[in-house]
Amino acid sequence: MKAVLHAFRPTWEICGEAANGKEAIQAATDLKPDVIFLDLTMPVMSGLEAASHIANSGCRVLIFTMHESEQLSDDVRKSGA
DSSP states (O other): OHHHHHHHOTTOOOOOOOSSHHHHHHHHHHHOOSEEEEESSOSSSOHHHHHHHHHTTTOEEEEEOSOOOHHHHHHHHHHTO
């Protein structure tokens, strides 16, 4: 993901990383980034669950996944991502 971001947005600064959804919420609280990229299937807490917590902080959340379904798209939108 870092390589893709650097290739397409070289001026963006990556200020943190998280290994799971809970760490992502803590990183969002501590670092206050403009945008957070989450994988849908993260350990401990899914990216979808984390997104609902993070989106309430005013940070923009983008979720990446290889899964495709109308229900999943609806769930992502409802999370605030």
